Amino acid sequence: MREERRRRRRLRFTREGWYYSLFTLGVGIAALNTGNNLLFLVLGLQLSAILISGVLSESAVQGLRLERVLPADPPARGGFAVTYRVRNLKRHWPSFTLLIAEKDGPFAGQRASVLYVGPDGRAETTLHTSVPRRGRFQLDRLVVSTRFPFGFFEKYIHVSVPDELYVVPARVRPLERRARGGCRDGERPEGRAGRGAELHGLREMRAGDDRRHVHWRKSAAVGRLLVAEREHEQRRRVVLLVDNRGPEPGDWLEGPLEQAAAVARMLSGRGLEVGLATSGEYLPPASGPVQLKRLLRRLAELGPAQSSGPAPDPKREGALAIGAGGGAA
């Protein structure tokens, strides 16, 4: 996400900066005290270094355009990489030793560094991090700082780059279930003709039937043209029942949610239509990566509901209950 607006610059002293400033103060007092011009010369050098430090560090953090590239819904406790792209808009001045960190959010304070961005140049850096808990996180301000050139002071600005990060429940080992029936994984015969893979029956060929469906061996045996009818198969639908009614805080919910996410990943991977029913909420079953993403994001956000709230309702679909102990029903 690109930046939208920026805030005012700020300054922070490093440990060396404190020592240096105190020493400068001491030399200043000594120079004023004694009138020794050479001490004034030393003082001049120190103040000059402070001034240069201010100008160069200001130049380093200004004139930058920032972009944050987030991974797609990383799991909690799993490592992931956040990429920051920096473009230096300055025509002649490079930017050295930039440190980029999130001001807020789950990995606030962790820094990624960019050693050098040339004039009108681009650079990118990656922050390898992880988030301990699932959730939906609003990311906004980036802190861009530098201690260039001497490391005495850290000049930093806050740059607003609004973004949203879903950290889905951590990856755990799902409970194994065997698929039943002779159809493909995730599909179920319904006992009527359709366009499935299983054979439903044979009948006389009628006008409009596709010749490719003619069952030539049987037709030859009986002397009439017979066509093969296929079984009508419906994609298998599963609704994960997560009973999230319980007390705050919802730590007890983490295990079932991780298990639900693991099962959802597994079933979705097998082509099943997977839905989610929680207390008062229902996500209809569907298949595909978009549905899985939707489901995992819902699980990422899910918090405990009131104990008196409605029980999860699978709406007549095949249900897979995920209990507090992570068991299946």
Add this chain to the structure above:
Amino acid sequence: MRLATARKLSAHAAVGFAFASISAEGDVPVPLVALFAAVLIGSYFADGRIGRGRGALLTALTGAAFAVLAALWLTGAMDLVVSASLFAAALAANRLLSRQSAADDGLLYLSALLMLAGGAALSADLLYGVFFACYSASATTALTLSHLSRVVEEARTPRQVADSLVSGRLLAGLTGLSIAALGGAIVIFFAFPRFTSGAFIRLPKPAQGASVGFSEQLRLEVHGVLKTDPRPVMRFTVRPDPGQEHAGLLWKGKTFDFYDGTGWQSNAPRREPRRYLDFSEQAEGDTRFRVEVLGTAGTNAVFLTGRMVRIDSPRYLRRGLRRPMLFFVADALGDVRVRPEAPEGFKYELRARAPLGPEKLRGRGDEYREGIERLFLQLPEGLDPRIAELARRLTAGLEDPYDKALAIERELSRFRYTTELPAPAADPLAHFLFERRAGHCEFFSTAMAVLLRAAGVPTRNVTGFYGGLRDEEGSYVVRAGDAHSWTEVYFPEVGFVPFDPTPPEGRLADTSSLLSALIDFYERASGPWRNFVVDLNFWDQVRAVRSVFRALSSGLARFQGRTGAGAAGLFNYLGAAIALALALAVAKRLWRLPAGAERRVRWKSDRHAARVYRMLLRRLAARGFSKARSQTSRELARAVADSGAPFAPIVELVTERYLAARFGGRPLGADEARRLRQLLRF
């Protein structure tokens, strides 16, 4: 070059120059200088291996150094500033030996800075300025590289990537940074108001390397100054300027009245201290001198020349608060000294006239006051009778004391000048006159004084300097090698008049060597250093500001084509306002530089986008799609798409990119604009 190597090189250079700044004046004992140099060089090559695992030992050694230095200071064996500077050097040595990474550099640079500040308190020499400039360049570079290295280490950047930073461009940038730091230091130095409080003042230390002594005794068989010693000890300017290359003046520092057979003594009573001394009435044609006696002279003797009229305005060469005021103290022989001691040198102003010529000295007679005869006709008992005999022979037939003096001076000028000391003799003067017939200036002056005394003419022996070579600034420099001795002869109603029996080749210092040429150059550079840096004070700053405003106002007045007292005041204010506005504009420009850069990028992006879109409009017009005034860009693109034209997707793409660049905050770079223009060749 590798980043680590560049950092190490610059850091060692910075520490080396800082240490040199405290060693420049010779305050640091030579073994310690050698030890520190060994640590500096050793640590460069050892790269932290020496201190690895020996942290406790190094800390203990640093602690021991602290204890020893503190003890030396407390017992008065070492100056506080020297002790503190040496402790900073010990800290620096500790860090040099033990540092493992760039993160350890902080204390190293801080201790180097401590040494530099210590050097400022220890030395006022130009050499300090040289080391200061070198430190400034190397420390700025070292600090920057150290910071880069630290970020590289923290980010675990691959070495190749880090080393690729050290390019010609970076080195040029670092050079610029060093120049900026030094330039900033100079500007702040001159601009910082010189208000001083003076709560703690370091007592002046004894002059180092003083070369000339003017004690109460003079031994003939010893001479302390070599003619080849080129160190300047005195500098003077003359008004009116004689314009001569060699001033050829005798500068009297010490007078001796008592000859004991092997040397001279004096013990004249001293008079009350005075801020000025008048010797005679001032007159219009008096020559005025401004004299500086440098610390290298190692004396508080006030050097006098010619027929003295007045001396006044005694001041220290280096200003400082809470220093007691300088006074002149004269003695009965006319010698003058400054009180209290001014080991770093002092200066004063002097009025004098040229010595009287022969016509004024002849015919003064030989009627001397009793005091004159008693003091200045004194001869030691047991004086070699050959001396009196020689005096009689040389002055035979001469009545006038002036003629007697000339005769003896002429006779002695036939002797040979040499700085080689004679073999020890019971009577060195007799040995000089009758056997060796060669010697240094003190033999010549003593011989003349004693011979004249033996001939009944009152004399005294004088030491001081002869010479003064003109430098490029128009002042005259006297060197340690110019030390000289001559004779003063008394004439009634005139007083003592100098006669110099030493052959001319023995009067001047031998300054033909390369060393003296180098020292000349150094001395010439020392003048501005001393005037504009070491001695800068608040009033100099006020004068500088006034002169700037004067120049501004006169320039403005010329510009307006009018002058006058009324306008001058107005122009002063106007000049100040312009200077202030300029300063603010520069400051604002510096402060807003990056934001300006961003604006420039935006402006360029708008220009590229407009150019691309104009090209699109031209292409469409050629295909029969002219943009109506009431039509928006998107409406035009839609009209093209509805017509089913094959280039409709290109039109839509270019239109959307144009809108994003102009109004969507997505700048359009030159490369992308070129690609879009290529697309438009449908």
